[in-house]
Every structure is written in structure tokens, then in C-alpha cells.
Amino acid sequence: MELPSTSRNAWWHTATVYQVYPRSFADSNGDGVGDLPGITSKLEYLKALGIELIWLSPVYASPMDDNGYDISDYQAIAPEFGTLADFDDLVAQARSRGIGVVLDLVVNHTSDAHPWFVQSRASRRSAYRDYYIWRKPAEGGGPPNQLTSSFGGPAWTLDERTGEYYLHLFSRRQPDLNWANPNVRHEIYQMMNWWLERGIAGFRMDVIDYIGKQVDQNIVTDGPHLHDYLQEMNRATFGSRDVITVGETWSATPGSALLYSGRARQELSMVFQFEHVTQQWDEIYGKWRSQPFDLVKLKSILGKWQYALAEDGWNSLFWGNHDLPRAVSKYGDVKGYPVESAKMLATVLHLLKGTPFVYQGEEIGMTNAPFTKIEQYRDIETLNMHRLHLEAGLSPEDFIRGANENGRDNARTPMQWSAGANAGFTTGIPWIDVNENYIAINAEVAMSDEHSIWNHYRRLILLRKSHPIIVYGRFQSYLDQHPDIFAYTRTLGEQRLTVLANFSARTITLDLPNELQGSGRCLISNYDPVHKVDAAMEFRPYEAFAILAQSRS
Structure with a gap:
């Protein structure tokens, strides 16, 4: 059977990707935090499931203001996760099992503890000043403009020492890099090549649609030079290598997706789009007050993307990730039909055209966390939004209800390995509470049951490898x-x-x-x-x- 041209040199078309949130996956040393040796210890589990690629959320050195998405050293491993030798061992051990390791590339911003930013804020005359986006106060004082952070509040923070504001479209401890500076781009490309030479299988690129921003024109995503930068990145780093690249693009549309992933564009393998996620959000309170689930809308959106990328580009297929609620809690029925609905969701998604992404625990039917107090949450976004939405008039009960439905910590509770203490995740005190249903929902039970959700995922992953029609x-x-x-x-x-x-x-x-x-x-x-x-x-x-x-x- 002759396959279409989209199959050329695209080994990742038949692969299934598994996202690991390292802090919550497996703790090898009992400190309550997952780590790289813990991931290595679970490679046989992932091989048995049929996984060919692991995407790691950031493991770089970081103050952990945003759980690693605030990087202080791109070429060092955070001590709580292990060492560079541990990372190299993970890559080698994974490769020996036919599994590639994909790194999370966070280059829209760094940590404020990164040496570039430390030097940038030291003086207006610093050679690193233009590595970040600085502006004078508005006439009469205050932030340069009205841009807001995705985590709530202004996107500008005043630096008292130099009297100027720096831009941070996320936490104030995540200053945005200035991609218009060619020196920034050169340093980033060097860093990417350093990791590629260590044998990684590619990159997932965090909020990559932000790097072309033009803040003086209030353009945050899809700036005029975005695709120039991505094409330059392609030429300078991964373009000549047989790796996978996936861009996180909350702003992507079916039309713009082809700019990122069209075969002739020389940019990325594919993008993550979130139209099926955001269509359920409230116009005022966003995800903190969801709209009722609407299958007709969901079908329309998924179908639209299938048609748009039918002949060119490529779809990523996912229900959940580290920023989203648990799939079976969001789209299924955890109270009445948890197993049936989880299997249904997997069937619908994995048989679409595209590369499927499985978020850790999804394959055993892990659910949202039934937290009752704001003190149980760890996510900076949730904590910031709690304060802001209560000030805006949302009741505490409504906020907790919204956080239980859509908050990011739902995906970040520890992986449920067994019915043992702390779900087998750690011998210590977990950094965040374990979901109380781990006694019934865990990998040990799932793997031993021929009719489990886990075995259903395993069959779907195997079908993709053996049936070109899928x-x-x-x-x-x-x-x-x-x-x-x-x-x-x-x-x-x-x-x-x-x-x-x-x-x-x-x-x-x-x-x-x-x-x-x-x-x-x-x-x-x-x-x-x-x-x-x-x-x-x-x-x-x-x-x-x-x-x-x-x-x-």
C-alpha cells in the first residue's frame, strides 16, 4: 500500500508520546519530590505500554517559582531532580528500550535568577540589558502600558535600582527574553545544540507563539517576526536532525498551524492547539468558571483541525497535560462510568489522524484532585487567581469549585503506582497531596487486569504501530x-x-x-x-x- 507524502522521514507519525511531570512521577530518594532516577526506574513500565517518546517537563536548574518553567541555568539539572549524569543515564537507558527523550524548551522567558537577568538589571548600561524587555515608566508614572500577566496582575514590574519596568507575561520572577536581540537568539541556539548533541529526541517548545511579541504595539502572540525566528532556529539547530519539535501555541488557528508545521515551511513538526480547551471557558472568569460540556462544539473543533491539516502539517492529539484537568474528570464520568468513559476518550482520540500524547496517569484513569482548601494548592497561577477573583467578587466556594474542575494542580498530584503508602510515589512526605482514590486507581492494579484502562491504552498504541490507516x-x-x-x-x-x-x-x-x-x-x-x-x-x-x-x- 502506497502511503501519502506526509509519511516521508516522519518516524514520529506512528509514535505515541508520554508526558512526564518529573516532580510528580517517581521519587527515588524519599525527599517527596520526583526525580530523574525515579523516571529511569519506570522505563520498563513505559516500554510495556508501548511508548516511544517521553516528553519531560523542565528539569533545568530553577528557583521553582513556577515549578521549573522559570529557568536559572539552561545547561544544568535542578538538584531536586538529580544531576547531569542522571540525565545522561536516563537518555541512554531509554534509548536502549527504543524510547526517545524530548525536553521542554522554555525560551520565551527565564528566571529572574538567571545570570543574564541578574546582569541585565544591574545597570542600564549592562551588556545584557537588551537581553530582556525594559521600558521607562508611563508619562506620569506607572507601567508602560496595560498588558497583563497570564498569572494575573500587570505584566510589568518596576526595578527600583534602575528605575525602569521589565516585562513578564507570566510570573514577575519570569522576565521575558528579547528575541529581537540576535545575541539572545544565538545563545539559545547554542544551548539547544548542546542538548541535541547529548542525544535527545527533540523539543516541546513552551508558549513559542510569544517569542515574536511587539509590546509597544500590544502584540503578545503571532508577532510579525515569529516565523522568521522559528525558521532561523530550524536552520541553526534541529533542521538537519531527525528529531521531533512541538510548539505550544495557545493562539494557533487551523490556518496559522500550517505556518508552523507545513512541510515547506522548515519550522516545526507540529503544534499544540487549545481551541477544544478554551471553548469551555467563561468569558469573564475564564477557566475558573466553566461552561457546560458541549459535544457538538468539541466535534466541530476537532473535525475542523483534522480537515485543515489533512494534506499538510500534522496534528497533535491530547486530552490533558500539566496545565489541564484530568481527561476523565473533564470529559468523562468519574462517578458513574469511570472505566468505560476513560476508554471511550482514549479510543476517540487515538484513532484520529495525528500523534497522540498521553499525560502521566491518564492511562490508569487518574482523576482531578478533590481539594477543599486553598492551602492544599501549590500552583502559582491558582494562588494568584484566587486572590484576584475573590477581590473581583467570585465567592471562595465558586473559586474552589472552579479550581477543582480546571486548576493545574489536578494534573500534578503524584503518580499513583500502587495501593501502598503515598501511592508508591515516595517514602517521604509528598510535595503535594496524593489523590485519595489511589487505593483503587493505581498502576499495579491496572497492569494486572486484562480489561483495565491501562491495557486499553496499550492496545490502542499497538494498533497505531500496526495499521497505517490509523x-x-x-x-x-x-x-x-x-x-x-x-x-x-x-x-x-x-x-x-x-x-x-x-x-x-x-x-x-x-x-x-x-x-x-x-x-x-x-x-x-x-x-x-x-x-x-x-x-x-x-x-x-x-x-x-x-x-x-x-x-x-
Whole structure:
């Protein structure tokens, strides 16, 4: 079977990526914080699941104001995570198991403890002054303009020593780098090559759509030189290497995604887009007061991206990450059908066209954290927004409810390895509370159960490796306006894959169009195998299945 041109030299098309949040994955020394040797100790677990790439959230030296996304030394490992020798061992041990390690590249900003910023703020005449974005106070005093931080409050902080403001689009301890300075870009490219030469498999690029900002014009994302910088980065670093690059781009649209990932663009492998996430946020309070889940909207957005990147570019496929709530809590049913709904979500996502990303614990059905007090939270964004939203009139109860639904700490509670103390994560005191449901939900139990969520993920990952139609088949959606059923097909050559899923806790009886009807081989199901789609079908709560047949076209 001849594959489309998008398959050329793209080994990562058939791979599944597993995101590790190092602080919360596995603690090897009992200090309550996950570390690199802990990750190395779990490589056999990841190999058994079928993972070929691990994306590590930042492990660089950092004051940890934002859990490592505030970097003080790009070429050193944070002591709580281990040493550079531990990192090299992880890369070597992973490679011996056919697993590549992808680093989180955070180059929109650094920590205020980074030597560049320490020297930048020392004097207006410092050679490093222009490494960051400094502005004089506005006429009459105050910040230069009204830009706000993503973590709440102004995006400008006054430096008393030099009398100017520096820009920080996140925490005040995360000053933004000035990408217009070629010296900054040169230093970053040197650093990237240093890591690439250590044998990593690529980069996930944090808020990469911010680096072209033009703050004097109030342009934060998609600045006029953004793609110039990415093309220059490609030429100077990874462009000649067979690695994967994924850009985090909250501002991306189906149109702009091709600017990042089109084959002729010489920029990135793919981007993370978040339209399916933000469509549920409140217009005033954002994610802290969610809108009801709307499957029709979700299908529209996912379908739009499938169509837009059908012939060029490439989709990333994900439900969750370190910034998002747990997938089964957000889109499934943790109280009534936790196993069925988790398997359904995995089936729908992994059979789309693109590279799937599994966030740690997703494969065993980990859920949001039922915290009841603000003191249980550790995330700087949540703590800042708690203060600001209460000042704006949101009740404490409403805020905690919103944080329990969408706060970033939901994804950061320790990985649940066993029913032992602290879920087997640490022999010490965990840096953040373990989710209380670890007795029932843990990897040890999941791996021993043939019908577990974990084994369902393992089967989906294996199917991707063995069925080109899952990787390259043409996507077509059906029943777009149905409020409960997600239906699509994938077609490649003489083969056709039909995927049907019930997103509700109700039994749904439905008349199906002729195009979906027919018999074939059931590749996967979360109930009994289904080998035929009839004119009238009954779907059990959260039922999902995929049937492989000969194409009629």
C-alpha cells in the first residue's frame, strides 16, 4: 500500500508520546519530590505500554517559582531532580528500550535568577540589558502600558535600582527574553545544540507563539517576526536532525498551524492547539468558571483541525497535560462510568489522524484532585487567581469549585503506582497531596487486569504501530449535530475504519446513515466486540468501538 507524502522521514507519525511531570512521577530518594532516577526506574513500565517518546517537563536548574518553567541555568539539572549524569543515564537507558527523550524548551522567558537577568538589571548600561524587555515608566508614572500577566496582575514590574519596568507575561520572577536581540537568539541556539548533541529526541517548545511579541504595539502572540525566528532556529539547530519539535501555541488557528508545521515551511513538526480547551471557558472568569460540556462544539473543533491539516502539517492529539484537568474528570464520568468513559476518550482520540500524547496517569484513569482548601494548592497561577477573583467578587466556594474542575494542580498530584503508602510515589512526605482514590486507581492494579484502562491504552498504541490507516487514513466526520454520539471514519486505499462513541451516561438508540453501516473486524471496544454497524444501533453508556472493513469507495 502506497502511503501519502506526509509519511516521508516522519518516524514520529506512528509514535505515541508520554508526558512526564518529573516532580510528580517517581521519587527515588524519599525527599517527596520526583526525580530523574525515579523516571529511569519506570522505563520498563513505559516500554510495556508501548511508548516511544517521553516528553519531560523542565528539569533545568530553577528557583521553582513556577515549578521549573522559570529557568536559572539552561545547561544544568535542578538538584531536586538529580544531576547531569542522571540525565545522561536516563537518555541512554531509554534509548536502549527504543524510547526517545524530548525536553521542554522554555525560551520565551527565564528566571529572574538567571545570570543574564541578574546582569541585565544591574545597570542600564549592562551588556545584557537588551537581553530582556525594559521600558521607562508611563508619562506620569506607572507601567508602560496595560498588558497583563497570564498569572494575573500587570505584566510589568518596576526595578527600583534602575528605575525602569521589565516585562513578564507570566510570573514577575519570569522576565521575558528579547528575541529581537540576535545575541539572545544565538545563545539559545547554542544551548539547544548542546542538548541535541547529548542525544535527545527533540523539543516541546513552551508558549513559542510569544517569542515574536511587539509590546509597544500590544502584540503578545503571532508577532510579525515569529516565523522568521522559528525558521532561523530550524536552520541553526534541529533542521538537519531527525528529531521531533512541538510548539505550544495557545493562539494557533487551523490556518496559522500550517505556518508552523507545513512541510515547506522548515519550522516545526507540529503544534499544540487549545481551541477544544478554551471553548469551555467563561468569558469573564475564564477557566475558573466553566461552561457546560458541549459535544457538538468539541466535534466541530476537532473535525475542523483534522480537515485543515489533512494534506499538510500534522496534528497533535491530547486530552490533558500539566496545565489541564484530568481527561476523565473533564470529559468523562468519574462517578458513574469511570472505566468505560476513560476508554471511550482514549479510543476517540487515538484513532484520529495525528500523534497522540498521553499525560502521566491518564492511562490508569487518574482523576482531578478533590481539594477543599486553598492551602492544599501549590500552583502559582491558582494562588494568584484566587486572590484576584475573590477581590473581583467570585465567592471562595465558586473559586474552589472552579479550581477543582480546571486548576493545574489536578494534573500534578503524584503518580499513583500502587495501593501502598503515598501511592508508591515516595517514602517521604509528598510535595503535594496524593489523590485519595489511589487505593483503587493505581498502576499495579491496572497492569494486572486484562480489561483495565491501562491495557486499553496499550492496545490502542499497538494498533497505531500496526495499521497505517490509523496513521494516514483520510478523516470524515458524521452526525456532526448529534449531542451525544461522536462518529467518524478513516479511509486509506481499500480499507475503511469506522469509529463510533457515546459521550453520555445514557443508552442511546440511533438510526445511522448508510455511509456508516457495514460489517468488518472489531479492532477495539470498551464493551463486547462489535463487528457490524446496522441501520439502527443501541449504544450503551460511554460505549466506543472501531471496525475495520473494506472501503466502498
